Amino acid sequence: MDQSEKFPTPAQLAAPAALPAQEALGWITRLVAALELMPGVAVCSIDRAGVVRFCNQACARLCGVTPQQAVGRRLDELLSRGEREAEHAALLEAVWQTGRHGPAGDWIVRAADGREHWVCSTKLPIFQGELGQVFCMDVDITARKHAERTLTLAAQVFENSRDAILLTDSQRRIISVNRAYGGITGFDACEVLGRPLTVSRAGVEDETFLREVWNQIEVLDHWQGETCSRRRDGEVFPAWLSLTAIRDGQGQVSNYMAILSDITERKRSEEHTRHLAEHDFLTDLPNRVLLLDRLSLALSAARRKGSMLAILFLDLDRFKPVNDTLGHQVGDALLREVAARLLKCVRKVDTVSRQGGDEFVVILADIGGIDHAAHVAEAVRQAIGQPYRIGEHELHISASIGVSIFPSDGDDIDTLIQNADVAMYHAKEGGRDGFRFFSAAMNQRIVERATFENGLRRALDEQQFELVFEPELDVRSGVLVGAEALVRWRHPELGLLAPERFLDVAEEAGLMVPIGNWVMREACRHARAWHDEGHQVGVAVNLSPAQFQQRDLLEQVQAALDEAGLEARFLELELTEAILMQGGAGVADTLRGLRQLGVRLSLDDFGTGWSRLGQLKDYPIDKLKIAQAFLAGGFDPTVIRTIIAMARSMDMTVIAEGVETAEQLEFLRGQGCDQYQGYHAVAAARASGQASVLH
Numbered sequence: 001m002d003q004s005e006k007f008p009t010p011a012q013l014a015a016p017a018a019l020p021a022q023e024a025l026g027w028i029t030r031l032v033a034a035l036e037l038m039p040g041v042a043v044c045s046i047d048r049a050g051v052v053r054f055c056n057q058a059c060a061r062l063c064g065v066t067p068q069q070a071v072g073r074r075l076d077e078l079l080s081r082g083e084r085e086a087e088h089a090a091l092l093e094a095v096w097q098t099g100r101h102g103p104a105g106d107w108i109v110r111a112a113d114g115r116e117h118w119v120c121s122t123k124l125p126i127f128q129g130e131l132g133q134v135f136c137m138d139v140d141i142t143a144r145k146h147a148e149r150t151l152t153l154a155a156q157v158f159e160n161s162r163d164a165i166l167l168t169d170s171q172r173r174i175i176s177v178n179r180a181y182g183g184i185t186g187f188d189a190c191e192v193l194g195r196p197l198t199v200s201r202a203g204v205e206d207e208t209f210l211r212e213v214w215n216q217i218e219v220l221d222h223w224q225g226e227t228c229s230r231r232r233d234g235e236v237f238p239a240w241l242s243l244t245a246i247r248d249g250q251g252q253v254s255n256y257m258a259i260l261s262d263i264t265e266r267k268r269s270e271e272h273t274r275h276l277a278e279h280d281f282l283t284d285l286p287n288r289v290l291l292l293d294r295l296s297l298a299l300s301a302a303r304r305k306g307s308m309l310a311i312l313f314l315d316l317d318r319f320k321p322v323n324d325t326l327g328h329q330v331g332d333a334l335l336r337e338v339a340a341r342l343l344k345c346v347r348k349v350d351t352v353s354r355q356g357g358d359e360f361v362v363i364l365a366d367i368g369g370i371d372h373a374a375h376v377a378e379a380v381r382q383a384i385g386q387p388y389r390i391g392e393h394e395l396h397i398s399a400s401i402g403v404s405i406f407p408s409d410g411d412d413i414d415t416l417i418q419n420a421d422v423a424m425y426h427a428k429e430g431g432r433d434g435f436r437f438f439s440a441a442m443n444q445r446i447v448e449r450a451t452f453e454n455g456l457r458r459a460l461d462e463q464q465f466e467l468v469f470e471p472e473l474d475v476r477s478g479v480l481v482g483a484e485a486l487v488r489w490r491h492p493e494l495g496l497l498a499p500e501r502f503l504d505v506a507e508e509a510g511l512m513v514p515i516g517n518w519v520m521r522e523a524c525r526h527a528r529a530w531h532d533e534g535h536q537v538g539v540a541v542n543l544s545p546a547q548f549q550q551r552d553l554l555e556q557v558q559a560a561l562d563e564a565g566l567e568a569r570f571l572e573l574e575l576t577e578a579i580l581m582q583g584g585a586g587v588a589d590t591l592r593g594l595r596q597l598g599v600r601l602s603l604d605d606f607g608t609g610w611s612r613l614g615q616l617k618d619y620p621i622d623k624l625k626i627a628q629a630f631l632a633g634g635f636d637p638t639v640i641r642t643i644i645a646m647a648r649s650m651d652m653t654v655i656a657e658g659v660e661t662a663e664q665l666e667f668l669r670g671q672g673c674d675q676y677q678g679y680h681a682v683a684a685a686r687a688s689g690q691a692s693v694l695h
Ligand SMILES: Nc1nc2c(ncn2[C@@H]2O[C@H](COP(=O)(O)OP(=O)(O)OP(=O)(O)O)[C@@H](O)[C@H]2O)c(=O)[nH]1
Pocket: 282, 315, 316, 317, 318, 319, 320, 321, 323, 327, 328, 329, 330, 331, 332, 335, 356, 357, 358, 428
């Protein structure tokens, strides 16, 4: 390019001596023509009086007029600068005074039509020999200013947000966190920058959940939901997380933004509100709303499992007089104490609720049978019946309880509650302080059962139990070597009852231990009496699993021996396979303890259920009793032969139970069986006169 064609610098254009006037004018003309083409730059020139001499399209647009309308008017009329008008005038004056171009600066200008723009302005003095005009050049920077403002605002929002905000790169690595993040989690930014963004539920990362979250973000660019987050000190807190994918101009994810709100307080307050809505204010028990909800769940579960459930409808008896005589406050305290006692009578899976007033409803979920419901109803009745100390008052109150059973008394919530209510009224009519089942037949059974159980409880005190002794004879010599003690209950109305009639009830009523201990003491006493009469005969008693588990079993056995003055080797404890099958060190220790006392141990009913024969040798068992089923129940020579051989190999005594015939005895003798028991033994003992020993 020719040197003369080179565009002059602004300094050359502005300095009077730099270019001859004619040349300067030429360049200015070309410059103006060029500026006309630049839509973004508003250019006008003004003379010393501030009147516009030249105005390009962009400048006219900025002023809201046409170039023709602009020329001849004062610039400060066309574009006002508000409060900075004087500042602008001073700047312009300085240009005129010094002949130097003014500094670039940002201004807000308002056009005649009221529109406002941000402009970046410079002033260029133009010399045509002498200083003739000032070119004003304004670049519209409104959009940039807005962008800057938006950015500043965004940064302020980011920094001042009360929610934690995290930004990640496209690989989900954290690149920025705001101040609230530190406040909420306790982590410093430097501890998390560069780390991957994690999303977890219930404090643990769940792969399936994570996949679902990121899949949704991939499709919708957004996911939000409840999660759990962990603070620096390890505390897990509930959080609301909002995740957004940020895409670049090409539509590729460039960043992710996570907004994390700590919702601990909200949750707490929601929980509190829900608790208030679902609980009784006085007792804090579930109210009717929650009861119906729980009942509906319990019913669904019972239908699914085919199990039973019971509803106990309880109303206090003559509660009104408590209020009337001692005041509502005492009444309230009594209701609270009743609630506490009710809770103690049920399991965790059950629900105790207060319906209002002095009415309570209990759901017994998944009961094994109506006996269970009857037991709880009785336990509740007794618990409520205990005296209350409220302030200086000692109070007594009772309750009437109605029981309905799913499925027999109804298939839906309303029917079951209504029927329990009806049963409760029957209990009131029946004299209060009691419980009634809705169904008459059930009620009859329960009454009978309860009477039987109460009788059994009294039987011990009233000495209604008796022992009978079944002789154990030596197979070879026919000599009486021992006797098994068997318990009978002489029921005042039903006569002499065999154990099968009452042991199940005793077990449910928790009476096995006292009855078993009575049998042991009584058997020892009898054996001692035989010895005193010159008959060295041992006695065997059955040990129930409940007895075996009692903590002071060894003391009980020793006490029975001491009381009777019986040598330990004459007492034999018959264990069931069920006891040994509980296994574990506890069983072996107890057996060893018993052995150390000197008593003998036998395994009853052998051959019917032992599944771990191998373990038998680990236990100090002296004697195997071949189950009656293999003799009286259907003679099975193979099994008998095997058991005898096994007992021999383990150096144990073997006795056959239920021997009924001379042929069976002959067979046992042939197999080397040591002892026998059963009708045939009883007959032989009688015939030989030995039976009289066992009185
Ligand atoms: N203290 C107290 N009393 C209440 C509350 N809600 C209801 N009551 C009273 O509880 C009593 C309920 O009495 P009832 O069950 O109708 O009668 P009752 O005296 O218990 O007689 P029976 O049920 O027939 O044995 C009424 O006196 C009610 O005013 C409460 O929140 N606090």
